[in-house]
Amino acid sequence: MMNAYQIKGFYGAAALALSLLTLSASAKVVPAGCFTDNMVLQQKAKANIWGTAKPNSQLTIVPTWDKHKYQVKVAADGKWTAKVATPAYGGPYQIAFDDGEKLTLNNVLIGDVWLCSGQSNMEMTVGNGYGGVNNVEQETKDAAKYSAIRMIKIDNKTAFQPQQEVPVKWAWRECNSETVKDFSAVAYFFAKKIYDEKHIPIGLINDNWGGTVAEAWTSGTSLKSMPEFAEFVKTAEGGLTQADIDARYKNEVRQWINRSMTGDPGFTGTNATWAQADFNDSAWPKMQLPNFWEQAGVANYDGTMWFRKVVNVPADWAGKDLKLNLTGIDDYDVSFFTGQEVGHTEQFFYPRNYTVPGNLVKAGKNVIAVRVFDNGGLGGINKGPLNLQLANDPSKTLDIAGEWTYQQAVPLIKLEQPPVHANTPNRPTLIYNAMIAPILPLTFKGVIWYQGESNADRAEQYKTLFPLLIKDWRSKFNNSNMPFYFVQIANYDCKDQPPVADWPELRFAQTGTLAVPNTGMAVTIDIGEGGNIHPHNKQDVGLRLALIALAKDYNEQVEYSGPTLSSKKINGKDVELSFSHANGLMSKNSTELKGFFVAGDDKKFYPAKAVINGNNVTVSSPDVAQPVAVRYDWQNNPDGTLYNKAGLPASPFKTDDWKDIRL
Missing domain, CATH: 2.60.40 (Immunoglobulin-like)
Known part of the structure; x- marks a missing residue:
């Protein structure tokens, strides 16, 4: 049952966007993007508020909860900051700004604000992303009762240097049956449990990015203490550009491919023996492609797999450039035509359209070979079309789907991990610079974090990296004892698959992080889904995080941990x-x-x-x-x-x- 601070109206996304556009165009006072209508400010605090206004002007800020007038001097560059004393939870309130022109933020609640961060299992929404949660119809219907829960979404950005402007994808929204569909599910169920128990408005800062690694969320200042990241950070601080990154990545990938030839039976030195036209593959098993190899009889295998296909090229194609189209490889490939490499791609399911030089194309028998690198889960060449085309006449096509021969080469555990892609967010400190640094002045209660899957192949490193991230954020947010509660990654993968050390070791690294003071871990080893890395039961994830907060921050006598x-x-x-x-x-x-x-x-x-x-x-x-x-x-x-x-x-x-x- 809502009480005095229940919100009395809903500002739709379109109306809010129009309102903000009008304000920015007509008002000189522009609060930072994290301060809008419908927001939640941290209770019983000196909350930081900042933004821009008329340079060298005098800005007056008046919140309706106490009518106190805060006089703020705007700097010559137009920037201002203020510390506003907030009461115990309640609302709704208004905050008025006046530097000669007036601006009012409406429907403001005072409560507890939590930063909600991590990768896709924190990003997954109640009703829209990754398929939605269990019992989604009832959950969205029930959300109408929780308008004191609010959320803001930080946009996904990267930067080589720490930024100041807050990148907002969508501004503060109050929870209802429509808006909740876009709320982080873990964060919403966390807030819902706390609200049910304490009736305190909860503000959620939705600041996450699917598939990202922990080092991308950590400041360069801290990462320089880890040798494996220090060089990149120092280079970035020295003015690294995307062009520099692209060139470096291209070189690193070539070196990685060359190193991966060692120990691969498909190579003799640097010669791709298994790709040659005269190689005898008659003893190799056969597979229909496109297909995942796990679904075509090769269970429990991650690593490199070679595929071969004999194609008969029409006589009038001989000597002409061709296009080799392979559009659904999981994860990476190096592709060959008559023994010569024609291309490689280090992106999951990215379309491959390789040019085959005419000097390799003979009339009659030719051999296509593809060396696939699978980094876990399902692997193979799974999506069509698979074909050859005349480069200068794409209407002439030769279908190469169907029967291929295949052979396992090197299992994943013996393979070096590939370099991080040049255009990925998964580069040290780049997400921190764009998505954490801009909100460092923000006043909030604590952090909930769900991440780790993308670091699972480096569990030993995570033992140092994850505690470093926590200490880093506490230092940067100037809160040495900031609550930091995280989710241990859930059970995942086929029951009959031999266990790979990475996932259990990553969980163990997370458990070890509990040695950092004022942390807590929600164990989810029982609520995952073997075939789905984004399990639908986010209710229990949020609940278990909330139990930690209730016990540690809200003085509730509840059990918050399993044995x-x-x-x-x-x-x-x-x-x-x-x-x-x-x-x-x-x-x-x-x-x-x-x-x-x-x-x-x-x-x-x-x-x-x-x-x-x-x-x-x-x-x-x-x-x-x-x-x-x-x-x-x-x-x-x-x-x-x-x-x-x-x-x-x-x-x-x-x-x-x-x-x-x-x-």
């Missing part, structure tokens, strides 16, 4: 594990505990029997006479059943420090 390993003790063939947050340990949805594995000195893990004893769990295996190590849920998509009474799952863990060990 967390605190110690182990070996007693003969048994290993006794002790847990914190262990009130009411239980096996959920199963009569026996699942997910535990035990190993001896040989580092071979076996499924373990696990028995609950109070706050402890005792594990053992008949295959391990002298146990040394225990792992729990150490897979991409595990089946662990350990929960506490609050219904929160145990976090995956390991008691060893072994590397590259498969269960």
Whole structure:
């Protein structure tokens, strides 16, 4: 039930945009883009407000909650900043600005403001992005009751230098059944739970970008402490341009491709043996393309795969330039025609349209070979058209879909990761410069963060990088104890796929980040979807983040964490594990505990029997006479059943420090 600060009207997106356009055209006072109608200001704070106005003028700011007049001197460059004292939560209010011409911001609430950041699982919206959430019709209907929840969307931008102008994709919106469809789902369900419990207006700064890495969100100042990023940052600070980036990237990719030939059976030195016309591939299996190889009989394989196709070129095409069109490769490729490389692309599903020089084109038998690099999940040549065309007459086309031969080459774990693309946001500090730096003066309560999938191939590095990001933001926002609550990445991938160390190790790196003060982690190992990296259950993600905030910031006596390993003790063939947050340990949805594995000195893990004893769990295996190590849920998509009474799952863990060990 809404109370005195319930909003009394809805300003539609079009009306708001028109209003802001009119204001910017006619009023000299222009607050920064994060200050608009419908906004939420942080309660009980000296909230920073800034913007531009008539140079050297005197600006008066008057909020209606106390009618206090703030007198602000506008600088010669037109910039101004003010600290405005805010009361306890309430509203709606107005804020009036006057430098000779007046501007009023309406429908302003005072409450708690949270910065909501990360990659696509934070970006995913309630009703529009990535397919929407579970029970979306009811959720959008219920949103009409939550107009005290507000959101602003920061636009996706990059910059080589820290920026000051706030890039706003859409201004503050109050929640209703229509606007909520574009709200970050995790952020909305987080706010909804807090509002249900505390009836405090919640402002959400939606500042995220799908598929991005943590280093892109970290300041150059901090990244210079990590050697792997320092050179790029220093170069950027010295005036790096996009043209410089493009040239460097082109060189790095060539070097990466050349290095990847080592150990690949398809090459003899730098000669692409498997691409030659006279290579005998009669023993190779066959596959219909376009297709994902996992869906065509090659399960549980990531890495490089070679494909070959014999094509009969018409006599009148001989000696003429052709176009080789391969439009759906997952992820990257190097393509050959009669043994000669004709192109390579390091972009997922980006159209390949390679020119085949006429001197390679013979009448009759020719061989096309494609070396595909798959970085995880499904891989292959999955979308059409697949064809050859005469370069000077595209109406003449030769279909090359159908039967190809194929052969596995090098598994992913043995491959070096490719360079970061020249035009991607995933370059050190570039997102920070454009999307975080401009809001550094903003006053807010804390951060919720959902990211990690894009760093999963560098889990060891993440152990340093992620705590660095948190400390960096606290320093830059001038709040050394700023709450920072994050989501541990969810279960994902096929159940029968052999576990790749990256995802469990990334989760473990996230768990280790809890050593940073005033952090919290929402475990989601039980609510992912094996075939969908964007699971639809965002309700529980938001809820679990909200439980952390309620316990740590709102003085609520609630359990906010699942069982967390605190110690182990070996007693003969048994290993006794002790847990914190262990009130009411239980096996959920199963009569026996699942997910535990035990190993001896040989580092071979076996499924373990696990028995609950109070706050402890005792594990053992008949295959391990002298146990040394225990792992729990150490897979991409595990089946662990350990929960506490609050219904929160145990976090995956390991008691060893072994590397590259498969269960």
